[in-house]
Amino acid sequence: MSPTPADPDAWNAYLAEGNAKQARKRVAADVLIRDPLGRVLLVNPTYKPGWDLPGGMAEANEPPEEAVRRELREELNHDIVLLGLLVVDWVAPHGPWDDQIAFIFNGGTLYGDEALRPHDHELSEACFVPLEEARDLVSERMRRRLDAAVKALEDGRPVYVHDGTANW
Template sequence: MTDISEYDRGLPRKRVAAGMLSFDDKGQVLLVDPVYKEPWKIPGGAVEADESPRAAAQREVKEELGLTTEPGRLLGIDWTAERPGRSEGIVMIFDGDQLHPGTIKTIQLDPTELRAYAFVPLDQLDSKLIPNLARRVRTCTHAHTQGTTTNMENGTPAT
């Protein structure tokens, strides 16, 4: 990192994560079951130092699923409040679009990261995801179908 000003060093820091929202040919959402936490999530993770959120989403999908997928447009950006064990953060979700059945067959899970993956109907998100993430996925799925980008706070569109 380059030398930064005293002013910049004094600014608050936020956790930043990025993910990719992908679908099968039935419009179901790709979710993954991580070995290091409960419950399920979408493919993605922390943005590393000197890495763009788009590059982080692409890297995480490659690491977790073995897929080299170019992230599409930004579907949503979500500010998440502090919660037990987590600081506040910013999460960016990119469009992974519809995965071709042939691409789905090439998924190779990294066993150090994931137990499983599944394509889940939108009406079953609440049984797999924490409430904030379920709201975020529904909001970003709507943005995907509408061709929009949504600003959110805790998974709810900000007004």
């Protein structure tokens, strides 16, 4: 006989057992920030080849939007107000990695002469680059995701993609 909510201790133990058996997803959260000229902010991580959008991996039980805010505070000493969601990307297993859910949020336009510089060992550089140059500097997977984010921004609605590509 299965436990019921009428027995809260048994019910919670039953739910905890199910929770322990379910798959866990890695979650990445990045942000698209542009300057008044429309250039895209990229960062150069020290722990992997190529450039990337600012952001990173969510910690356990951390919402994606808070993960990207935390990463920007830690890596660029910048507090950001997010303006919405642009992309949700299901990333298929690749190499040694299981699948992942990757988010890109809208960070809006950064005005003024505020320079964003790396503030920890995970980044060697941060700079604004024209979109076409940004597309050449990031990995193929990130390029597809960046393209989806730019299209979502232009269309005014978020997009759901698989490995950066819409399937519908």
